[in-house]
Amino acid sequence: MLFSELPLANPLQRAVRAVGYEQPTPIQEKSIPSLLEKKDLLGIAQTGTGKTAAFALPILQLLLDSGKVRAPKTCRALILLPTRELAIQVEDCFKQYAQFTAISTACIFGGVNDASQKRNLVRGVDVLVATPGRLLDLIGQKAVSLKALEFFVLDEADRMLDMGFIHDIRKVVALLPQNRQNLFFSATMPEDITKLAATILRPNPVRVEVAPQSTPIERIRQELYRIDKRRKGALLKELLLEHPEMKKVLVFSRTKHGADKITRVLEKAGVKCAAIHGNKSQNRRQEALGNFKSEKIRVLVATDIAARGIDVDDVSHVFNYDLPDVPETFVHRIGRTARAGKDGIAISFCSPDEEQDLRAIEKLTRVKIPEGDKAVYEKLPPPQKETPESEMRNARGRMSRNDAEKRASKSREKQPRGNQSREPQPRENEKPAEGMPHKHRRRNRPGSRARRRMREANGQSMTQ
Numbered sequence: 016m017l018f019s020e021l022p023l024a025n026p027l028q029r030a031v032r033a034v035g036y037e038q039p040t041p042i043q044e045k046s047i048p049s050l051l052e053k054k055d056l057l058g059i060a061q062t063g064t065g066k067t068a069a070f071a072l073p074i075l076q077l078l079l080d081s082g083k084v085r086a087p088k089t090c091r092a093l094i095l096l097p098t099r100e101l102a103i104q105v106e107d108c109f110k111q112y113a114q115f116t117a118i119s120t121a122c123i124f125g126g127v128n129d130a131s132q133k134r135n136l137v138r139g140v141d142v143l144v145a146t147p148g149r150l151l152d153l154i155g156q157k158a159v160s161l162k163a164l165e166f167f168v169l170d171e172a173d174r175m176l177d178m179g180f181i182h183d184i185r186k187v188v189a190l191l192p193q194n195r196q197n198l199f200f201s202a203t204m205p206e207d208i209t210k211l212a213a214t215i216l217r218p219n220p221v222r223v224e225v226a227p228q229s230t231p232i233e234r235i236r237q238e239l240y241r242i243d244k245r246r247k248g249a250l251l252k253e254l255l256l257e258h259p260e261m262k263k264v265l266v267f268s269r270t271k272h273g274a275d276k277i278t279r280v281l282e283k284a285g286v287k288c289a290a291i292h293g294n295k296s297q298n299r300r301q302e303a304l305g306n307f308k309s310e311k312i313r314v315l316v317a318t319d320i321a322a323r324g325i326d327v328d329d330v331s332h333v334f335n336y337d338l339p340d341v342p343e344t345f346v347h348r349i350g351r352t353a354r355a356g357k358d359g360i361a362i363s364f365c366s367p368d369e370e371q372d373l374r375a376i377e378k379l380t381r382v383k384i385p386e387g388d389k390a391v392y393e394k395l396p397p398p399q400k401e402t403p404e405s406e407m408r409n410a411r412g413r414m415s416r417n418d419a420e421k422r423a424s425k426s427r428e429k430q431p432r433g434n435q436s437r438e439p440q441p442r443e444n445e446k447p448a449e450g451m452p453h454k455h456r457r458r459n460r461p462g463s464r465a466r467r468r469m470r471e472a473n474g475q476s477m478t479q
Contacts, residue, residue, distance in 0.1 A: 090161070093166070123159075167191055168197075286314055
């Protein structure tokens with residue numbers, strides 16, 4: 016089947032040709048005809064399968080067919096997404112597909128001033144792309160109403176639940192009119208997602224599943240390097256410097272602090288890079304993402320905020336610097352490469368304390384990740400002996416604080432006595448302050464105010 020064979024209006028067909036689409040992907044081929052018949056849809060698909068066009072094109076077609084006019088401070092179609100980056104990306108897709116029509120779009124998300132967003136909603140919009148928190152905020156301010164809604168899309172539903180949006184979603188659903196068409200998309204379908212879908216979709220929705228749940232895209236070649244935490248940065252740097260063909264690289268870190276640390280290591284090695292995570296402002300995040308798309312930087316270091324929905328063309332390599340705690344997240348991370356029919360490579364680093372996460376990932380994906388080239392280990396600095404403090408840092412996030420402290424204290428007990436800290440010894444010709452034991456006496460730096468007062472007091476007692 017070709018896009019030209021689908022029952023889409025001429026303006027939409029022109030837009031499809033303008034963006035270079037010729038043949039629909041499996042989810043587009045299965046979804047678009049059913050959605051044009053105004054049926055509810057439950058879609059289960061991996062990231063990078065063309066979900067956005069699968070729901071955007073039929074919604075635009077039905078909006079054109081209805082001939083209705085939008086009312087002030089209302090929207091006719093609502094697409095609810097978990098992250099700011101994904102919301103911006105989906106609105107860009109709607110703008111591309113609607114470029115030859117009069118259909119209006121708007122995007123609202125948190126983390127920025129809402130004044131411009133409220134101005135965009137004054138006259139009403141046809142398509143509103145939103146994150147849950149900001150949408151509820153603007154509804155509370157009466158900047159937008161959902162009373163005229165005709166189409167509701169909940170995308171990345173499993174990610175929504177992972178991020179704790181379940182209560183916000185229920186609040187939004189309670190505000191929707193009964194007579195509407197619903198589209199529900201998720202990469203996985205655990206029991207919680209199934210229950211949520213049942214509260215949103217009408218009975219007997221069309222079910223579209225284009226790939227087995229949580230299975231990595233087969234075109235991705237995977238490699239695994241077992242390495243201690245302290246040498247992960249050196250390994251990443253060595254691989255990037257040895258392989259200039261790694262032109263567009265996405266590196267995933269478990270923490271925001273870790274992402275910044277990786278960026279500093281790479282910048283010191285002369286690798287152009289930037290970090291994107293929740294502590295960065297929206298403008299900084301968009302700037303970093305824009306530079307990565309335009310290849311002004313070679314490496315984008317991200318936390319799992321970028322694991323879903325960041326559609327960047329031609330990502331050649333994905334590095335799992337830290338393995339994720341949730342196995343499903345691994346699938347979404349590596350899905351950032353091998354998009355649009357292209358091949359990709361995913362490289363994972365596994366430290367000793369991440370072996371359990373690795374086993375969970377291999378069990379879920381049913382893929383035994385092969386080891387990478389072991390010759391690279393010879394070019395790395397030798398492994399360093401773990402200290403109690405480093406063991407406690409490595410255990411952080413893997414066990415409770417009490418367990419981590421017990422682990423560190425056991426390591427201290429094993430240390431030879433010569434390495435234990437000693438009591439500070441008094442300096443020669445130096446007496447402790449009167450009435451105070453020596454070990455509790457405060458040492459004053461030469462020239463400090465307290466030291467000066469002590470000298471003055473000694474001088475006065477001598478003159479007396």
